[in-house]
Amino acid sequence: MSEKYVYSFSEGYGKSKNLLGGKGVGLAEMAHLKIPIPPGFTITTEICTAFYKNKGRYPQGLKEQVYKALQKMEREAGMKFGDPKNPLLCSARSGARKSMPGMMETVLNIGLTSKTIPGMIEKTKNPRFVWDSYRRLIQMYSDVVMEKAEGIEPAEGMGVRQQLERELAAMKQRRRVTNDVDLTEHDLAELTKIYKTRVMQVIGRPFPDDPYEQLWGAISAVFKSWNGKRAISYRRIEGIPDDWGTAVNVQAMVFGNMGENSATGVAFTRNPATGENKFYGEWLPNAQGEDVVAGIRTPNPINEEMRQIDDTEGHPSLEKAMPKAYALLTKIRQRLENHFKDMQDLEFTIQDGRVWMLQTRTGKRNGPAAVRMAVEMFKSKMISASEAVMRVTSSQIDELLHPMVDPEAEMKGEFLAKGLPASPGGAVGQVVFTAADAVGWAKAGKKVILVREETNPEDVEGMRAAQGILTARGGMTSHAALVARGWGRCCIVGAGTLRIDTHQKTMMVDGKIVREGEIITLNGTKGRVYKGALAMISGTEDDKNFAAFMKLCDSVRRLKIRTNADTPKDAARAIQFGAEGIGLFRTEHMFYGENSEKPLFHLRKMILSDTVEERRAALNDLFPFVKNDIKKTMEVMAGRPVTIRLLDPPLHEFVPGNPEERQHLAESLRISMDKLNSRAENLHEANPMMGHRGVRLGITYPEVSEMQIRAILEGAAELLKEGKKVLPEIMIPVVCDVAEFKNQATLVKKILPEVCAKYGLKKIPHLVGTMIEIPRAALLAGRIAEEAEFFSYGTNDLTQMTYGFSRDDVGAFVPEYVEKRIIPVDPFQVLDQDGVGQLIEFGIERGRKTRPGLKVGICGEHGGEPSSVMFCHRVGMDYVSCSPYRVPIARLAAAQAVIEQKTAAKKKHK
């Protein structure tokens, strides 16, 4: 820890976010750029860490540094903190390395006391404003500092916040007015007295009348809010480490609520929902910043262009209402974007016509916007190709791959309401009205749309659980819209025609009633809500930015991307997504789902055979189906490599379990139920995952492997005869010893010349390789590579065996493991680089030692998970294979892996 704990904004230029937090850095950079900001200082994140380490005590010397910085701030502002004549008020705000919008606390108007109020009134000539500010201070401070930060958890409705809100409501009732603004300065002055009495009653301590006590209370409260419930829950979701800590920014207050020539607003340098290079924002006249962000009042568009998008109740744009201020803002916009070379999220306040910037930070954006901005900034040479690739996260790509409402279906849909298109995409789900319900229903496997009057930070977990979010109030930049956009969650806000009744769990709109559990569809791209479930389409079709971005990724990556596909249809889709081959074609797929009846019948007959002869006869009947299936898929792949795995599951998976189906099967096979039952019993296994499956079947029933190998080679031969290209890769699953592999490879060597002769071909291009999915195979990969021409890591099974976690049974304990932090994440979702990763590295190293240039890939679920793909790149695999919809994500991750590796190498070099 360094000796310097406090940085004035003008001192912070070039310091890191790790030290000053995002907000602190933004202010320091703006100070450096001579952009108008209210003066202030940042207390570093190191103090937060020390604060927690030392059980709530600050390090020696902090006080002195804060006071020194405060004096500088006083000089710069030309006012004095606590001065009765010319009092300086200030705010205390959090600011972590990574933005956690609304998750931590803020205190405004610090410094208003019985001594400074008169001076303030004198100075502003606006007693109503001063009393209102004081009222807000008491309300906020007593809640945040005196109650929450002290860990007091009052019963529902009994907290100081609710108590004061009741007093406010009572006052309005007494004065027979509806809105806060209708209360006079006297009402407000009286209200502050009532507030202070109430605070004393509820908390047991008086509201502090000393400005320094207020300041330190506020600073501590911000630090404490780092470990508040909301913040912790948000960090879990976002994967932010607990030990980062937050900085605290103390800044001179400026007031957007000083009258009609004052205003406050938030803006993005580009459109965060589409990426369009247009100034985008909202403002409220005569308001404080929190009013916009909290989403209580629906704000106005910042300019005329934006009004066309948002068209909310015809409020005037800032461009029209305050053209000079707007013009300055557009200049600031440009300067900031040029400086940061990324889209910025701005907060500003206009006090008496003068523009003050309160914040700039890298703006959150959704997937389509991220992609568009990356592509456009790259094209305009603002950023390099590598920077562009690093600008988009895989979950943002995932978003693009999410479905959108089919426009044709939308034409016929039953329209319910219109709101602001806060986060695009489509979502279908059952309506729920509380975050808790959203979490509960989603856990039960239901898809839900969370409908709220207004979204607030307490709802994050519910929003996370929902398919989409719909609110009646709030603007495009309200917290919830921001969060939803960050996650790519479809979201519509400010759908003002909705009448939501949380108690009855209904919403009314245009006389229609929608109850909890009913299905609705959101079109987040257009801000439209429909009754029932509308059809969806893929979101990337005809998206030129998406295509351009993917090309950029392709130009950077080394890893090839294949897909796991079992049908010509899947294969075709995967090619559209950019797949360069099939990494896993499961022959058993044809026995499930559509058109599986006939092949399944023959398979079952084979399984229930008593003799090799019977089995061969059944296999002969099955053969044409298998050949056709493989041939058609290879044809679609048009010469790209197609890895075909020989039969993998244990045979009992194909024998029906229920008595009626068995009866039916017995009849069609003309065997007795007894025989069928006894055969099924023979096949039963205690632990089928580690039982008679994969190559083990191929060894005990070589005729089954032979049939498949012949089907592959004949399928290939027929395509070659038709003048087409093929590259089948025959893959032996579940191998744990080279002898198993050899046994099966011998069958290929036997059948190949037969097929060549049958079709009059000299050769059929092909490879024979193996899955590495059993720990022993990885350990003995050196020997296996003597025979195998390629390795494909089956990380699902490898994870299973390495952990001893049955994929089908981990539900009983893995969620609890993750919750209790025994393991950071489900290893079936994210590859365990520490453990399973070791086996992968052994296998590659040893395999390539025996057979330099051995082709190595991965075909487990992890092949489409970004951090796992990056691992695959680092350990030198040739390709990853994933489901068709994950192909673009894998392309991005593969490109990012190259860049990260280079960056790491550079760092090491330094």
Add this chain to the structure above:
Amino acid sequence: MSEKYVYSFSEGYGKSKNLLGGKGVGLAEMAHLKIPIPPGFTITTEICTAFYKNKGRYPQGLKEQVYKALQKMEREAGMKFGDPKNPLLCSARSGARKSMPGMMETVLNIGLTSKTIPGMIEKTKNPRFVWDSYRRLIQMYSDVVMEKAEGIEPAEGMGVRQQLERELAAMKQRRRVTNDVDLTEHDLAELTKIYKTRVMQVIGRPFPDDPYEQLWGAISAVFKSWNGKRAISYRRIEGIPDDWGTAVNVQAMVFGNMGENSATGVAFTRNPATGENKFYGEWLPNAQGEDVVAGIRTPNPINEEMRQIDDTEGHPSLEKAMPKAYALLTKIRQRLENHFKDMQDLEFTIQDGRVWMLQTRTGKRNGPAAVRMAVEMFKSKMISASEAVMRVTSSQIDELLHPMVDPEAEMKGEFLAKGLPASPGGAVGQVVFTAADAVGWAKAGKKVILVREETNPEDVEGMRAAQGILTARGGMTSHAALVARGWGRCCIVGAGTLRIDTHQKTMMVDGKIVREGEIITLNGTKGRVYKGALAMISGTEDDKNFAAFMKLCDSVRRLKIRTNADTPKDAARAIQFGAEGIGLFRTEHMFYGENSEKPLFHLRKMILSDTVEERRAALNDLFPFVKNDIKKTMEVMAGRPVTIRLLDPPLHEFVPGNPEERQHLAESLRISMDKLNSRAENLHEANPMMGHRGVRLGITYPEVSEMQIRAILEGAAELLKEGKKVLPEIMIPVVCDVAEFKNQATLVKKILPEVCAKYGLKKIPHLVGTMIEIPRAALLAGRIAEEAEFFSYGTNDLTQMTYGFSRDDVGAFVPEYVEKRIIPVDPFQVLDQDGVGQLIEFGIERGRKTRPGLKVGICGEHGGEPSSVMFCHRVGMDYVSCSPYRVPIARLAAAQAVIEQKTAAKKKHK
């Protein structure tokens, strides 16, 4: 391959068995010691290997070398091969590195032709002997060389051997005589003519009349018999590699069948069944060697001492019948034993009163004999402690641990018959009459006694499958007795009163009839057969040699030997066998078997609880049982370490499956069947081996771990208060990450001070460690060792996960894998050093890097398997733990491991 293919016996001194085979080395050593042997030479094993490599062709130069050696032999014998006047006859015998008694072919009397017969008659003055020898030559040669070696497989009873036997029988019938010896020289001369005609008819080629053709035919036949069916099957059982090959020994014939002053015999320098230091052997007057070995005539004891053991029909001993020859033999016995420093197995022939040694080799012996000889030779300083330890194999120790017939039960047993005590120990089983039945019944899980008129080499597999072997004919040194003794299989031979009917599958004795499937008991130590099953006792009790040998092992070994024991009774037995601690105490044992009803009821109640409170109540009821069980076992172990594993199996194992038991359980628990069924369904797992078990239970139900930890510590505390010593080691099973371990270790830290306080103790000695049984735990052992105080390898599960072989399901393919040589052996029986071994080594290396001196052991089944124990020694484990009966085997293996490591180090040093 060297240039020298042929060694005269006088040239072979100091050459290895690998080159000359056991027989060749024995002859060469005897030549060196000037012991009388007929001259001859050895064709090396390298020729056998080359012969198979070059598809039956010999390397250039072999012929010349053979002829040169033959000339030397002629000079030494003073006769000439093929010489009409003074013809030399010779034999061709196999001789592999390791003795394979009766498994390969021999041809005698080579060199008798129409040209040499007259000279031979002239020389011996014994025309009957010469014609009989010629008859034997044709019979043996046509069968071995002309038919078998050519791979001709005639239908049952249609082979040349049977055809000639019929002719012999027909001749006897024509001459109205019963025995071969009653045929005259003329009969025999005529028979040889008939034989030659028959051979021509059956084989289609004439019997060769050229001595060199005979010689080369015989040599090739011996080489070919290396790959005969019997030899291959024997090699599988004994684990002899196929590529060792056999040597061929060509030796001048001497004749034990030249009249009453001639004889043949076999002998052991010590008693191979007991180890007693007494000359032991059998002989037959006027006979050829094969007559003794084939077990067709029951031979005479070699001396008077042996007659007391064997007392067979009062035949004279060699000591009495030919005292001069016997005196020479006893001298030779002493010279050979002093030279080889081990018990020798001898073959000799006396021709006209002159003693010729035909063979000396290390004698096969059973377990008790091996132990006694090792101890006595060590005591007499003939061999060192290390040599003594290496003289006994673990299967020989195993034999000693096998039961013997309880003498008290024998007093009351129903006596059936007496035979020769060919191989000691006791055996109980169902009678079968063919080797095939023995194999078939044993595969079906039955224990069988193989009963045969005479044992012959075709029976090896049946003998292997049987618990014991009983024959009506044959002597103590017949092939089968030898083989049975080598395996430590209980065996009684020459029980002459038995009348066996193989067709009816019965045996009659003293008017009693025993049918196939009836149970009999063999006392192989005394040679007695009883009807029914007699009680057995342990074979090592009061065996001083065994105790002395084990002490010898203990003086050499480094590894500690612990036992897997779950009850005070098992623990006590293991201490008797030399256990130095418990390596695995399974807490769940108390829920199975005897006295399990009450604890099982409480456990089930716990499992079926809905709430933590209910669960805690059930656990409280269970607590005293668990504590008592652990305490009693620790008390027996008297301060030796006791590793107690926390609950390991998945909970559903304890819920009864059948509806009646469930109904009963539901009633006793006063819950509904529905609830019970639904809870059971919840607990069901697809792959329970990789499911919710071990530490995973401990983490989701910490109260279950707490109860067990408290039981262990309170049990220990109570013993401490009683002034006893304790050393519990708490073991957490199924760990795959250090966080799991930490979670449970925290419970120990919480409970320990509570228990100390309760009993007023300052401390309770204990360790907390983990099983390493999940591959990931081995890979991340470095981190786990930060917390764990010891590792115990659970190699059953580790093998399971490393191979992906479910222990419960491998029956479907592992036997076939072993048969098809995909894997050499079931990895659950013999530790897979190649694969699983790597994980073990990683784990130890990484664990000790973090925590130097980390205590490491093994508690899987492999802890009692010798090659696995030796591996455990090499990789630096501290102890192995195995079932009580395997403890002595582990003690031996641990000692042998030290010696082998030293030997290997020496070799490396050279």
